[in-house]
Amino acid sequence: MDRIRIIGGAELQGTIPISGAKNAALPLMIASLLTEEEVVLENVPRLADVMQLKRILSNLGVDIAVRGRRHGETEDDGETLRINAKNIIDTTAPYELVSTMRASFWVIAPLVARMGHAKVSLPGGCAIGTRPVDFLLNVLEALGATIEIEAGYVISTARHGLKGGHIVFPKVSVGATHTALMAASLAEGETLIENAAREPEVKDLADLLIKMGAKIEGAGTSTITITGVSSLHGATHAVIPDRIETGTYAIAVAMAGGDIVLQNTRTDLLESAFDTLRAAGAEVETVANGVRIARNGNGILPVDVTTEPFPGFPTDLQAQFMALATRGQGTSKIRETIFENRFMHVQELARLGARVRLDGDTAYVDGIERLKGAPVMATDLRASVSLVIAGLAAEGETIVNRIYHLDRGFERLEHKLGRCGARIERISG
Ligand code: EPZ
Numbered sequence: 001m002d003r004i005r006i007i008g009g010a011e012l013q014g015t016i017p018i019s020g021a022k023n024a025a026l027p028l029m030i031a032s033l034l035t036e037e038e039v040v041l042e043n044v045p046r047l048a049d050v051m052q053l054k055r056i057l058s059n060l061g062v063d064i065a066v067r068g069r070r071h072g073e074t075e076d077d078g079e080t081l082r083i084n085a086k087n088i089i090d091t092t093a094p095y096e097l098v099s100t101m102r103a104s105f106w107v108i109a110p111l112v113a114r115m116g117h118a119k120v121s122l123p124g125g126c127a128i129g130t131r132p133v134d135f136l137l138n139v140l141e142a143l144g145a146t147i148e149i150e151a152g153y154v155i156s157t158a159r160h161g162l163k164g165g166h167i168v169f170p171k172v173s174v175g176a177t178h179t180a181l182m183a184a185s186l187a188e189g190e191t192l193i194e195n196a197a198r199e200p201e202v203k204d205l206a207d208l209l210i211k212m213g214a215k216i217e218g219a220g221t222s223t224i225t226i227t228g229v230s231s232l233h234g235a236t237h238a239v240i241p242d243r244i245e246t247g248t249y250a251i252a253v254a255m256a257g258g259d260i261v262l263q264n265t266r267t268d269l270l271e272s273a274f275d276t277l278r279a280a281g282a283e284v285e286t287v288a289n290g291v292r293i294a295r296n297g298n299g300i301l302p303v304d305v306t307t308e309p310f311p312g313f314p315t316d317l318q319a320q321f322m323a324l325a326t327r328g329q330g331t332s333k334i335r336e337t338i339f340e341n342r343f344m345h346v347q348e349l350a351r352l353g354a355r356v357r358l359d360g361d362t363a364y365v366d367g368i369e370r371l372k373g374a375p376v377m378a379t380d381l382r383a384s385v386s387l388v389i390a391g392l393a394a395e396g397e398t399i400v401n402r403i404y405h406l407d408r409g410f411e412r413l414e415h416k417l418g419r420c421g422a423r424i425e426r427i428s429g
Contacts, residue, residue, distance in 0.1 A: 002407075004400040004414060006391035007423035008373055011258035014420040016249050017076040018265040018290075019045035019411045020239030023316075024201040026103040027178045028208050028239060029053050032083040033062065033110035034186060035212055037234030039085075043078035044239055048407045049101055054081075056097045056104050060111075061089030075412070078239065088115055095121035095152060101408075102175070105133060109179040112145050112156045113186035119155045135169055135176035142167050143187050164189030164228055172197050172309040177224075178205055184226035185214035193224040199310040200269050204240045211235035243269035244316045245410060248385050250274070250293045251320045252417065254282040255327065256392040259294040260420060267291050272313045273321075276303050280324060302330035302367060307338050319345045319386035326354035327393060328367030335362045345383035348376040352387075352394050373398040381409045388413065392422055399427075 020043035030053070032039035044050060054064050067080040091111045098104045098121040111118035123133065137147050137154065142165040145158040164187050167180055177197040182205075184191035196202070198220055206219030212235045215227040246265040253260045254277055267274060267286045274284045274291075281301045283294040303325060307315040315338035325332035326349055336342050343363060346356045351374045355366040373396035378384030384405040391398030400406075403426075406413060414424045 001401070002403050002429070003427045004388060004403050004406070005425050005427055006373070006388065006398045006400070008371070008392055008394040008396065008398060010256065010392070010421050010423050012253050012256050012260050012417070012420040012422060013258050015261045015263050016416045016420060017263045018241045018246050020078045021045070021201060021204070021242040021244070022047055022049055022409050023174070023244070024204040025050055025239045026053055027106060027201065027205045028237065029057065029081070029083060030106050030110060031182055031205060031208055031212070033057070033060070033085045033088070033107060034114055034182060035232040035234060036086045039083045039212070039234055040236040041081045041083065042236070042238040044081050045242065045411045046079055047409060047411055048404065049103070049409065052097070052101050053104060056093055056107065057083070057085070059090065059097060060093070060107070061085070061087050091115050091117045092119040093121060098123055105136070106175060106178055106182070108136070108154065108156055109140065109182040112140055112158050113162055113183045116159050116161065117157050119153050121153050135171070135173045136179045139167055139176055139180045139183060143183050143191065162187035162228075164191040164226070167191065167193045169193070169195040174199050174202060177202050181205055181209060181216065181219070181224070181226065184228060185209050185216070185232060187228040189228055191226045191228070193226070194222065196222050196224045197309060198222060200240055200243060208235060208237040211237055241265040241269065244314065244382070246270060246291070247273045247314070247317045248320050248389070248410070249416070250277055250282070250284070250291070251317070251324050252389050252392055253293040254280055254295050254300065255324050255389050256422065257295050258421070259292070259296065261287060261290050261292045263290040265290050270314065272311060273317050276305055276313060276321065279303055280328070300324060300328045300367065302328040302332040304333045306335040309338070315339060315342060316382050318342060319382045320389055322346070322356070322363060322365060323349060323386040323389040325365040325367060326352075326356070326371060326390060327369070328365065330367055332365040332367065333362060334365060337361060344379040345386045348379065348383070348387055349390055351376050352390050352398065354390070370395055372396060375399040375401060378402040378405045381405045385410060385413070388424075392417070
């Protein structure tokens, strides 16, 4: 199993290209199941999760071609996928394929909406809480589908198609909002979604669906109205920049010190995280086609963070901020309100010397002057990268084990950081 080796202490200087968003690319790929025509997705990140979804879609009969690199393009340019779901040969997504990635469960919505049937294994994914799918199943039922659970599979049927309905989410859910958007786009009549997720990835999915002929109003706000159409057509769409990758490298600069431009990204995708970074003592500045982050000389100030649905502080940056807070000049308070078990990184950060006290959903981090390198183990995607961030500023050598988690969500991380002066390498085997 590959590992990452880091020798801490080097400042980061230069530019880091930001990839297309994993959490946008996955639902966009899934949305291609809604049409018989070709969907072309540009700026798709090269990640293990994208590869896994390609396998799941191929298994359903979807043709996916990757366009070759054109003159002048580099490995920093995302991939272009041509996806054609004309011939769906199977409406089953099996356990072996779905169990490693929760987002793959979302194929249930377009399959039921277009084919009238889906059999999808209950999902797996990062170990960050119980992560149920009840809201997603309620969406399908609200639109007239039947739901049965049998031997770990959800079987959903709508023989005569879906019908518009009224959905009020009890809690904001990204996946349930994706599900509702996809299902309602092909349902007969109008669907009203209240308390919808406002995440940029939801807006990106709605933008693609609208290009495909869907009638959607209000995406990006908490109330969305969809008027169903009988069929959708092909479209071309570029995936939005990865706001979590952007925030992660921004935090890495705040941690290691230095001056970096993050390219091909947008500050409006994560204003709350940038506000927190400024409060921690980093400089954040919008530049052409990106954002500049710097921390020179001054120390890291303690922060007070509560994770919330967008536009609040994202749960997917909580672990990375905790790594930063371990070197704060005082006590930081970090409260996790989205997932109940998203503190697995605490015990690993402690191996580097971090002082963190957990009290229910809140972590109190007493900042210390220096972390010390150690072998650590990645537990989930964002927790893994928090260990890399900590390693960048720790004295001596940090080895991050089990980095297959990292490969799910960070494209060529060691190259991107290495090019900016970090002493980081992948050890294979
Ligand atoms: C998406 O997961 C992201 N995944 C997650 O990123 C992200 O952490 C999360 O949204 C929150 O922003 C992808 O986009 C692929 P939710 P999702 O439904 O949609 C509860 C990463 O590291 N809930 O918004 O699965 C749930 O338990 C991943 O890239 C129910 O109770 O998250 C949680 O408390 C990790 N019942 C809350 O809602 C349901 O049926 C929000 O979860 C569904 C959710």
